[in-house]
Amino acid sequence: MLKPSDEKYLRAIYQISQSENTGKSTISELAYYLELKPPTVLERLKILEQEKYITYTKTDGIHLTRSGQKQALNVVRKHRIWETFLHKVCKFSWSEVHELAEQLQTVNSEKLIDRIFMLSGEPKFDPHGDPIPDKSGTLPASERRPLLNSIEGCRCTVLGVNEDSAEFLNYLSELKIGLNEKLVVEKIFAFDGTLKVRFKNAETALLSSKVAEKIMVSCTKPGCLCGK
Amino acid sequence: MLKPSDEKYLRAIYQISQSENTGKSTISELAYYLELKPPTVLERLKILEQEKYITYTKTDGIHLTRSGQKQALNVVRKHRIWETFLHKVCKFSWSEVHELAEQLQTVNSEKLIDRIFMLSGEPKFDPHGDPIPDKSGTLPASERRPLLNSIEGCRCTVLGVNEDSAEFLNYLSELKIGLNEKLVVEKIFAFDGTLKVRFKNAETALLSSKVAEKIMVSCTKPGCLCGK
DNA sequence: ACAAAAAGTTAGGTATACCTAATATATTTA
DNA sequence: TAAATATATTAGGTATACCTAACTTTTTGT
Ligand SMILES: [Mn+2]
Ligand SMILES: [Mn+2]
Ligand SMILES: [Mn+2]
Ligand SMILES: [Mn+2]
Numbered sequence: 033m034l035k036p037s038d039e040k041y042l043r044a045i046y047q048i049s050q051s052e053n054t055g056k057s058t059i060s061e062l063a064y065y066l067e068l069k070p071p072t073v074l075e076r077l078k079i080l081e082q083e084k085y086i087t088y089t090k091t092d093g094i095h096l097t098r099s100g101q102k103q104a105l106n107v108v109r110k111h112r113i114w115e116t117f118l119h120k121v122c123k124f125s126w127s128e129v130h131e132l133a134e135q136l137q138t139v140n141s142e143k144l145i146d147r148i149f150m151l152s153g154e155p156k157f158d159p160h161g162d163p164i165p166d167k168s169g170t171l172p173a174s175e176r177r178p179l180l181n182s183i184e185g186c187r188c189t190v191l192g193v194n195e196d197s198a199e200f201l202n203y204l205s206e207l208k209i210g211l212n213e214k215l216v217v218e219k220i221f222a223f224d225g226t227l228k229v230r231f232k233n234a235e236t237a238l239l240s241s242k243v244a245e246k247i248m249v250s251c252t253k254p255g256c257l258c259g260k
Numbered sequence: 261m262l263k264p265s266d267e268k269y270l271r272a273i274y275q276i277s278q279s280e281n282t283g284k285s286t287i288s289e290l291a292y293y294l295e296l297k298p299p300t301v302l303e304r305l306k307i308l309e310q311e312k313y314i315t316y317t318k319t320d321g322i323h324l325t326r327s328g329q330k331q332a333l334n335v336v337r338k339h340r341i342w343e344t345f346l347h348k349v350c351k352f353s354w355s356e357v358h359e360l361a362e363q364l365q366t367v368n369s370e371k372l373i374d375r376i377f378m379l380s381g382e383p384k385f386d387p388h389g390d391p392i393p394d395k396s397g398t399l400p401a402s403e404r405r406p407l408l409n410s411i412e413g414c415r416c417t418v419l420g421v422n423e424d425s426a427e428f429l430n431y432l433s434e435l436k437i438g439l440n441e442k443l444v445v446e447k448i449f450a451f452d453g454t455l456k457v458r459f460k461n462a463e464t465a466l467l468s469s470k471v472a473e474k475i476m477v478s479c480t481k482p483g484c485l486c487g488k
Numbered sequence: 489a490c491a492a493a494a495a496g497t498t499a500g501g502t503a504t505a506c507c508t509a510a511t512a513t514a515t516t517t518a
Numbered sequence: 519t520a521a522a523t524a525t526a527t528t529a530g531g532t533a534t535a536c537c538t539a540a541c542t543t544t545t546t547g548t
Contacts, residue, residue, distance in 0.1 A: 037505080060525060070526065072506055090513085090526070122375040132369055139363045147350040265535080288495055298496065300536055318496070318543085 036138040039107045040066065041080060043137075045094055046104035051194055056093035105169035110137040110145055112158035112165075117148040119159035126159050126211065127201035161192020161211055161248060177251075179217075180244040182227065183258045186217040188249035195246045207237050209247065264366040267335045268294065269308060271365075273322055274332035279422050284321035333397035338365040338373055340386035340393075345376040347387035354387050354439065355429035389420025389439055389476060405479075407445075408472040410455065411486045414445040416477035423474045435465050437475065 034042070044065045048057035063073045077094065080086045085100030096104055114133035118124040124132065156172040157163055163171045176191050190213045193204070204210070208231065218236065219228040225241030239247070251258045262270070272293045276285035291301045305322065308314045313328030324332055342361040346352040352360065384400040385391055391399045404419050418441045421432070432438070436459065446464065447456040453469030467475070479486045 035504095058525080059527095068505095069507065071508085071528080074527065076505085118372075121379065122372065124371075124375075132367070132372060135367045135369075136364075139360070141360055141363075143352075144346075144350065144360060147352075151349065263534095286495080287497095296535095297537065299498080299538085302497070304535085 033140070034103060034107075037076075038080065038083075038085070039103075039138065040134075041076060042085060042096070042100055042104040043107040043111065045086065045096055046101070046108060049094075049096065054093075056095050058093050062094065102169055105165045105171075107137060109165045109167070109169075112162055113145055113149045113152070115158045115160070116152045116155055116164070120152045120155075121148070127198050127205065129159055130196040130201075131198070157192070159211065160196070161190070175250045176248045177258075178245050179227065179229075179239070179247040179249045180225070180241055181258065182217040182220070182244075182249075182251070184217055184220055186251050186258045187214065188217065188251050189214050190247060190249055192248045193246050194248060200246065203243070204247075207239065207243075208235070209237070214252070261368070262331060262335075265304075266308065266311075266313070267331075267366065268362075269304060270313060270324070270328055270332040271335040271339065273314065273324055274329070274336060277322075277324065282321075284323050286321050290322065330397055333393045333399075335365060337393045337395070337397075340390055341373055341377045341380070343386045343388070344380045344383055344392070348380045348383075349376070355426050355433065357387055358424040358429075359426070385420070387439065388424070389418070403478045404476045405486075406473050407455065407457075407467070407475040407477045408453070408469055409486065410445040410448070410472075410477075410479070412445055412448055414479050414486045415442065416445065416479050417442050418475060418477055420476045421474050422476060428474065431471070432475075435467065435471075436463070437465070442480075443477075 041062070044062055045057050048061050048065060049055050059070050059073050059077070062068075062077075063070045066073065077086065077088050080100070081088050084097055085103060086094055086096055088094050111133050114136040115129040118129040118132055118136075119126065155164065161176075165171050178194070179188060179190075182188065190209060190211055192211070193200070195201075209215075213231065215229045215231050217227055218230050220226075221228070225244070227239045227241075227244050228236055229239060230236045269290070272290055273285050276289050276293060277283050280289075287298050287301050287305070290296075290305075291298045294301065305314065305316050308328070309316050312325055313331060314325060315323045339361050342364040343357040346357040346360055346364075347354065383392065389404075393399050406422070407416060407418075410416065418437060418439055420439070421428070437443075441459065443457045443459055445455055446458050448454075449456070453472070455467045455469075455472050456464055457467060458464045
């Protein structure tokens with residue numbers, strides 16, 4: 033049985049590997065993500081390596097083994113189910129659920145996860161639009177891509193975000209960007225990559241490339257070239 | 261803010277003080293209850309004493325201070341609300357909820373407790389019949405007493421139990437004793453205090469004094485002398 | 489009242505999970 | 519390519535939460 037702290041590490045490694053296109057993570061990234069210092073992380077990685085959940089070499093970085101991947105997906109499942117439950121059933125806001133789910137995900141009962149998943153209506157995606165793995169670790173398909181990869185004219189639906197910090201999520205509220213929001217990419221300013229988007233209600237907003245990179249969307253304009 | 265482990269100690273001290281009629285607890289009782297060794301407990305008590313949650317002297321045992329009592333009641337509140345939620349909303353059985361609630365009670369969010377309390381229908385008693393303190397620490401009134409204190413002829417309703425071990429709760433299921441069950445004390449055998457009780461459906465059971473001591477009831481026979 | 493048993497206490501030890509400071513190794517960048 | 523910078527590693531330290539073994543004090547039974 034995994035310790036709560038193992039679960040944190042494996043989920044973090046999984047998340048970082050996902051957001052990087054390299055599929056790996058490094059000690060300093062992990063340390064930053066977990067709010068720990070590099071020596072602490074290194075020490076722990078050695079144990080996770082002994083336990084065969086990861087491989088680590090300086091040159092190749094940190095990779096999940098098959099077994100580690102399976103464990104990580106299970107933690108991700110628990111985390112996202114709790115987030116969904118908190119949002120749908122307990123009526124917490126989009127930006128409150130992550131922190132609470134971090135605490136709740138440590139509770140050790142598959143039966144409990146099953147029940148709260150049922151109570152939440154067994155959805156495929158969490159309140160941030162992230163896919164919920166099934167028990168075998170399979171993720172439901174989606175055509176998510178960063179809003180940043182848009183071309184002018186894209187009609188997108190906001191599926192989720194790639195960052196969980198309250199700071200970021202509150203900023204999105206400020207910008208009036210919410211889950212399942214539809215928006216049109218009206219203009220892209222080549223100078224710094226800023227996007228001008230228009231909402232359903234005809235209001236517009238300017239999004240920096242830093243923000244647009246973290247907003248995950250699917251394009252709904254038929255025949256759009258954004259996905260190449 | 262209390263550490264999870266402080267909360268465990270304070271709840272344990274509260275529970276023991278309640279079940280003893282002396283209103284205090286001792287190191288070895290606590291150690292037994294928490295499944296720890298006496299030196300571990302002693303070490304911790306010194307810290308809890310420094311933090312002004314308890315007083316401890318060898319002669320007088322362990323007492324909660326006013327502040328400790330307040331904290332303890334809050335933990336009890338969280339614990340019993342989780343138990344209620346697990347039973348009523350998640351459909352866990354009477355005997356499963358305690359262990360899970362021990363894990364869940366450590367989660368730190370008053371708002372979450374409020375929400376799940378609401379989802380459970382804001383009841384006054386938990387699935388074991390124990391009263392749920394309100395936010396100020398006030399317990400709803402009830403005339404609970406151990407079944408053991410009965411006299412022959414008592415008509416009782418089972419309100420709860422004084423022990424949470426799965427072993428005990430499963431034994432009760434075996435004996436067909438459940439919450440809100442009505443029973444009549446038909447005979448008390450002076451030799452060892454064993455009680456013969458009769459259920460609504462006319463079946464009977466023999467309960468050892470050890471079991472009867474832990475079953476909490478209220479007597480519903482008008483003018484019964486059991487309560488003196 | 490005294491021996492035996494129980495409860496409490498002290499001393500010293502382990503494992504975990506974190507840290508800082510110093511050093512070594514890679515990677516940038518001028 | 520050499521210096522500057524970033525990243526990884528080693529060494530050694532702290533706090534917490536547990537333990538056993540040995541000793542002391544208190545309670546209990548005869
Ligand atoms: Mn999250
Ligand atoms: Mn999420
Ligand atoms: Mn309980
Ligand atoms: Mn209970």
